[in-house]
Amino acid sequence: MNPLPHYGVDPLPGLPGSVTICEVGPRDGLQNEQAIVPADVKVELVARLADAGHTVIETTSLVHPKWVPQLADAEEVLRRVERRPGVRYPVLVPNRRGLDRALDLGVTDIAVFASATESFAKANLNRTVDESLEMFAPVVARAREAGLNVRGYLSMCWGDPWEGEVPIPQVVATANRLLRLGCTELSLGDTIGVATPGRVAALLSALTAADVHIGQIAVHFHDTYGQGLANTLTALQAGVRTVDASAGGLGGCPYAGGATGNLATEDLVWQLAGLGIHTGIDLAKLVDTSVWLAGRIGRPLTSGTARALAAHH
């Protein structure tokens, strides 16, 4: 199965020659599935994603199992995942203790998870934004001293379920604080999926005006309102080169009323390939992986592209 060039390739002006996809399925995806997946499946998932050509695979989270029971086997997974040259395996780390465990396990890429709004910082981290950044400061500093890459997630960048529209200056301020802590990359999250293309362009423009280097920015869109790919296209036109996505649309149940699905990697790869943008990902292998995983967790694929291509098998 290599269906893509079959339907033609046409570039658009102002888009890059290649894009890095940060595959968040094993962490962000599985964390938000009801089913708890055995470590064997997680280890195989990460290997299959690397086989499919992924070069950044967010592997797991060292958050306490009380908060994320789906990833309680993080240490086992990290011990067993084969780390290949040229592939990065970032791990979410909540605090200093998590960093220590990550360093013991030979992790070279970590992520910390901050919020652009007070409401979500309180709900998700039980801290104010200030308190959470104080908590992260020594984590990021020590990680950087140890030579690690540090991704800073910034959630609720465009909308917040409690606060509605999030003011751009507020997002820019927290983004800059994360970068000043030493984060090497910033992933801007549309956590509830409400952003539209003009809002994306406005925030990116404000960030670059505040001296944030566009090369440090990744975008993390959710397809809750169907806006993920249009927002991605706009972000790429603004100079972003790293896009988060989740294999098969993993994370967030398609049947739930308030589904919060991640942008599906297959849909993203389809778009980028049609635009002649290199991702290094073999779409057929990726779809096979998503089909296999959907069987393991007992739910249908949410990715339209994965469903359509799987039907051709």
Add this chain to the structure above:
Amino acid sequence: MNPLPHYGVDPLPGLPGSVTICEVGPRDGLQNEQAIVPADVKVELVARLADAGHTVIETTSLVHPKWVPQLADAEEVLRRVERRPGVRYPVLVPNRRGLDRALDLGVTDIAVFASATESFAKANLNRTVDESLEMFAPVVARAREAGLNVRGYLSMCWGDPWEGEVPIPQVVATANRLLRLGCTELSLGDTIGVATPGRVAALLSALTAADVHIGQIAVHFHDTYGQGLANTLTALQAGVRTVDASAGGLGGCPYAGGATGNLATEDLVWQLAGLGIHTGIDLAKLVDTSVWLAGRIGRPLTSGTARALAAHH
């Protein structure tokens, strides 16, 4: 429920102040649902769509019931639908006999359905492209004489399941023939949902280079591969001002492997509203309508926006 401005509005350069949505749910949507809906429901659906602010509602099809049993009650529906000032109710008409029936029923807007590829012309119309245009020629001519608006659908504009990539000159040639027959509007269909934004821009650019007026072009995207809204954004940036969509994503089952869902009107309205583009549509009323209809046909909504907003009710 009026949730949109709650998450902010930011325009993008080069986009229009307003867009006309051609609501295709009652015809294209219901025609592609397995469930057969009673005329009562169809009449109420059209009235509710007008209540929600739609100004173009494709109401039914006068194709022989043998081919489209879902719309076998077309004449009853057309007799019963209340036609409001300022709202157009186009009806698909396959041939001269269909046009006669449409004229008897006081229809003022018709649509004819052509294919950009020989394979689909054969499969769908059992004719070559030439033969189908010969069949439409007197229909369009007579309709125009009678003062009707005539929309020409052109399907498979970017990809065809039998032929793969469809060459742009082939699409441009058939598009121009439809316009020369007298069609007042041309709806370019991505019938299998494979188009990506660069391919959309390339076809629109070739059409305008061939002296097609961009104001006569509508786009009709399917979300099969998740590309509908990114393609829409690109079409709007190229000057298109009319977009086809289907309430709730009606048409094409979300569970089927090769789902062929229309772009959902709610997702489109969410994007346009976030961009500050006027559509005249009340999203809350539209979501209520889609929720009501989903209950009547016994299937879940495929529109992410409709699902998310319905969950807030």
